[in-house]
Amino acid sequence: MIDTHTILTGFADALTLHNLFFVWFGIIVGQLVGAIPGIGPVMAMAIAIPFTFTLNPLPAIGFLMGVSKGGLVGGAIPAILMNTPGTPDAAATTLDGYPMTKKGKPEKATKIALYSSVTGDAFSDIILITVAPFIAVVALKMGPIEIFALMVFAFSIIAGLVGDSMAKGIVSAGLGLLCATVGLDPENSTPRFIFGYFELYDGIPLVSMALGMLAVAEILRRMARIRGTIKSAIVIPKAQKKADRGVSFVEFWACKYTILRGSVIGTILGAIPGLDSSAASFLSYATAKQASADPKSFGKGNIHGVAATESANSAVAGANLIPLLTLGIPGNLAAALIISALMIHGIQPGPLLFQEQGQLIYGLFGTLLMANVLNLVSGLLGLRLWARVIQAPESIIFPAALLLCMTGVYLATGGLFGVAVMFVFALLGYLMSSFGYSVIVFVIAFFLGERFELSLSQSLNIIDGDLTILLSHPVALLLFILAIVSAIWFGLKSKGKPE
Amino acid sequence: MKQLLSIVVLACIMVLPSLGHSQEWSPKGSITLQIGFGAGGSTDIMGRLVAAKIEENTGWNVVVENKPGGGGIAMFSSLMREKADGQTLGLGVSMPIFLNLASRGDKIPFNIDTFDYLATIMRGEIGMVAKADAPYNTLEELIAYGKKQKGGIAVAFDAKPQQLVLEPVAKNAGVKFKFVKHKSGAEQVQSLLGGHVDIACTAGEHVKYIESGDLKMIASMSKDRQACSPDSKTLIENGFELYLEPYFYIAAPKGLPENVKATLAKAFDEAINSETVKNSLLNSMQANAYNLGPEGTYTMMSQGAVDIKALVKAAKTQ
Amino acid sequence: MHNRISGIFVALFGIALLFFVIPYQTEAVDYGWLKPATLPSIAAVIITLSGILHAVCPRGRIEFRLSSALRALLFFCIGILGLCMMTINYMMAAPILMLVLMWVIGERRWKWLFTGIALLPACIWFCIDFLLKRPLP
Incomplete structure (x- = not known):
């Protein structure tokens, strides 16, 4: 294994002023782009990679990790303050974050988001540093059949989110699944539902869908609601008690199980390559709701709801590095970008990384821990700034948000076609939420859909009609049983309490 | 008189190269290099590396634009409508283009001959x-x-x-x-x-x-054995006349003027064979820079399209 | 009532998908386990059945008011017009889009109008075009 000397020199590398500057700069950029609707950290990383050519590997990767971590904190801010998530990861944060704002507690909501985000992130970083190789080996055992079982399980958990009408919830999920099948089919790569648009070969662009459904639909709704006098986008009561502005340690401690659960869910899903951080936050939210003594208060401004989603989506960030650093396999888009940045610097992520680049890896670990502290500090400073910005009149906030969404989607999808798609989904999102069809269920079904179909195709081909193969996949069988149990349980629960 | 003649000759010697130079075209404004894949992927990085090197070598301004969709189909479908003035170029990968032309060519607005080809950057193994x-x-x-x-x-x-x-x-x-x-x-x-x-x-x-x-x-599965495992035989050596060689190539709308084509091809060749690009490709893609040049690229594209078409046909008749 | 209508509409959409859209927008393949049309068809069947179920026994709240929906549609159309203008030139479209949006909302204060129409697009241009060298439309 690696000797202590390498570990110590690695950490010493991390703690230089030079490195600290780039990491902090990355975090500030990340929080900023995360908080601006339409421009996400993944895009910022993609744009920034060519600029890191000139840096040394450690500050370069530190900078990119800073952008990624800062983005997770930043994305929650507009989700909570304006009901428009800055990044798709923060979609679930709107569920309880925005109701808290409506209750006049935006500062409390953003602070608990920040604290749980940093806690979840630190948790997964510590897991990464201590037991990464072991986790990576276990995660490798999750093959296509297990992933498919996990997808089925996730769908059954999400049944707990559908709200007051099961039929409408299922329609939303079906539509989300349907939209996820646009583009090349996973098995034969034949185009589906492209209606002559070659841009749709790769499927409906995720940012176009997420921002259209979640952000633009809400922006349109809010602009339409402005009549007569123009108010601030949010009004924080002047004479607010101190207890309503901040998060006391007692309140934070009360969320300890929620945050721990979220961190564990995020770490597990992050360590399995190919799953998305938004899936983690939805799963964490749904389980927190089910575990709560008062599930009905969720969606109405429960602080646990914010803590659950933010701890989970941030925990994914650290855990994504587990398969990346130990096996060279990127877990998601952000991790893939980190891989390309490493490769530009002539570093091969892969099985030999720890032996060849031990010092760099421990430098990176030190950088990650440092980044968590910096994220907290600049987050606290940044929240004050955003709380001020958002008090500007709504007549400028919402048009500006719309323009930024259009610009961001143009940049992210590489053309105005993506912007047009965003508007189509804005219309759909507006109609769906007006008629009580859950937009959130649609979005999560869309997120899961692609992987669901791919792993279904892979499983069918591996099994090849021989069902006895399933017997050699105990984890998958267990997940299938869990899925059935939870579906029945949610079914009973929703029947027990008619609205 | 002799003196005068020598002056005239001297003048001609001085003027001629500059005449030749004026034919050697340089772009007005910036060149746009469109990439048929999203930002951050290996094709994107490759394009940006080469573009940066061209800027450094020639002083031109090369703007890189991502136009993802269908493995390059979306980008080439719009590139074919651009003016053939050398100001707009595209970077694509050969395999997805071949496959789509072979299996649903009637729905694709272009074919191999819709474009002029300038260079290949590398060959995937x-x-x-x-x-x-x-x-x-x-x-x-x-x-x-x-x-x-x-x-x-x-x-x-x-x-x-x-x-x-x-x-x-x-x-x-x-x-x-x-x-x-x-x-x-x-x-x-x-x-x-x-x-x-x-x-x-x-x-x-x-x-x-x-x-x-x-x-x-x-x-x-390439035509040749690979450097990382020189003892492993190719499919062809195993008795199957089959191979796959995806190329990353640069194309432009059909009808580039000869001098524009020559200047661009030279600029790309210099960039692709530069030490920085070679090393970066080796580090990031484990592959050697490999430029076939304009004619070579065209031959490769036409041949590859025919080969893949035959494969698709064979698979259908099975 | 709105609930029933939405259920019927959803069911019709599902049927249209199943019989008209899916057959024309997917390709048939003759081998493999998961056909391109399999999952979309399953989704369409689920949508149709749930739509019928919802039309028969409607449940759940509805927050649809025609007046605010029409106003939202107005802003939607302004956004689309802005998008059309962007196909010509972003730096021309962005200020006009901001002006129209803010004016229709009812903003008349010069300070804020200036911020939205001049400062914001200039800031976007500076960051994206100038600093990052990414082309705007």
């Missing part, structure tokens, strides 16, 4: 790989092993042409391949290391794992 402790080392042993397996051999792949090439192999050898589609080479390696599939077809991703001793190459 596809290998058939297995986990290091697998009970077979060569294609022959794999086939022998496969015949004993009742369920067949699970083969991971991430692009249709790989399946098209391996189907005739399985058919001729009389073994059953279960094709399991993956999203990327990295995911194939993941399935392979986890023991979920028996073999995988990866384009370069295998190199570092072969060096570390986690994977081994069963056969090279």
Whole structure:
């Protein structure tokens, strides 16, 4: 294994002023782009990679990790303050974050988001540093059949989110699944539902869908609601008690199980390559709701709801590095970008990384821990700034948000076609939420859909009609049983309490 | 008089090169290099590397634009409508273009002859790989092993042409391949290391794992053997007249003026064969920079399209 | 009532998908386990059945008011017009889009109008075009 000397020199590398500057700069950029609707950290990383050519590997990767971590904190801010998530990861944060704002507690909501985000992130970083190789080996055992079982399980958990009408919830999920099948089919790569648009070969662009459904639909709704006098986008009561502005340690401690659960869910899903951080936050939210003594208060401004989603989506960030650093396999888009940045610097992520680049890896670990502290500090400073910005009149906030969404989607999808798609989904999102069809269920079904179909195709081909193969996949069988149990349980629960 | 003549001659000598120079075209404003894939991927990085080197060498301004969609189809469909003035160029990968032209050419607005070709940047090397402790080392042993397996051999792949090439192999050898589609080479390696599939077809991703001793190459699917495993035979050496060679290439709308084409081709050649680009490609893609030049690229594109068309046809008539 | 209508509409959409859209927008393949049309068809069947179920026994709240929906549609159309203008030139479209949006909302204060129409597009241009060298439309 690696000797202590390498570990110590690695950490010493991390703690230089030079490195600290780039990491902090990355975090500030990340929080900023995360908080601006339409421009996400993944895009910022993609744009920034060519600029890191000139840096040394450690500050370069530190900078990119800073952008990624800062983005997770930043994305929650507009989700909570304006009901428009800055990044798709923060979609679930709107569920309880925005109701808290409506209750006049935006500062409390953003602070608990920040604290749980940093806690979840630190948790997964510590897991990464201590037991990464072991986790990576276990995660490798999750093959296509297990992933498919996990997808089925996730769908059954999400049944707990559908709200007051099961039929409408299922329609939303079906539509989300349907939209996820646009583009090349996973098995034969034949185009589906492209209606002559070659841009749709790769499927409906995720940012176009997420921002259209979640952000633009809400922006349109809010602009339409402005009549007569123009108010601030949010009004924080002047004479607010101190207890309503901040998060006391007692309140934070009360969320300890929620945050721990979220961190564990995020770490597990992050360590399995190919799953998305938004899936983690939805799963964490749904389980927190089910575990709560008062599930009905969720969606109405429960602080646990914010803590659950933010701890989970941030925990994914650290855990994504587990398969990346130990096996060279990127877990998601952000991790893939980190891989390309490493490769530009002539570093091969892969099985030999720890032996060849031990010092760099421990430098990176030190950088990650440092980044968590910096994220907290600049987050606290940044929240004050955003709380001020958002008090500007709504007549400028919402048009500006719309323009930024259009610009961001143009940049992210590489053309105005993506912007047009965003508007189509804005219309759909507006109609769906007006008629009580859950937009959130649609979005999560869309997120899961692609992987669901791919792993279904892979499983069918591996099994090849021989069902006895399933017997050699105990984890998958267990997940299938869990899925059935939870579906029945949610079914009973929703029947027990008619609205 | 003699003096005058020599002055005239001297003047001619001085003027002539500058005349030649004026024919050597330089772009008005910036050149746009469109990339048929999203930002941050390997094709994107490759394009940006080359563009930066061209800027450095020539002083031109090269703007890189991402136009993802359908493995380059979206980008080329719009590139064909641009003016053929050398100001707008595209970077694509050959395999997805060949495959789409072969299987649904009637729905694609362009064909190979719709474009002028300037250069290739590199050639991907596809290998058939297995986990290091697998009970077979060569294609022959794999086939022998496969015949004993009742369920067949699970083969991971991430692009249709790989399946098209391996189907005739399985058919001729009389073994059953279960094709399991993956999203990327990295995911194939993941399935392979986890023991979920028996073999995988990866384009370069295998190199570092072969060096570390986690994977081994069963056969090279390129025309030649590969540097990372020089003892592994190609499919052709194994008696199957099949190979896959995806190229990354630069194209422009048809009808570039000769001088524009020559200037651009020269600029690309210099950039592609520069030390920085060569080293970066070696580091990031485990592949050597490889420029076929304008004629070579055109020949490769026409030949490749014909070859893949034959494969698709063969698969359909089966 | 709105609930029933939405259920019927959803069911019709599902049927249209099943019989008209899916057959024309997917390709038939003759081998493999998961056909391109399989999952979309399953989704369409689920949508149709749930739509019928919802039309028969409607449940759940509805927050649809025609007046605010029409106003939202107005802003939607302004956004689309802005998008059309962007196909010509972003730096021309962005200020006009901001002006129209803010004016229709009812903003008349010069300070804020200036911020939205001049400062914001200039800031976007500076960051994206100038600093990052990414082309705007």
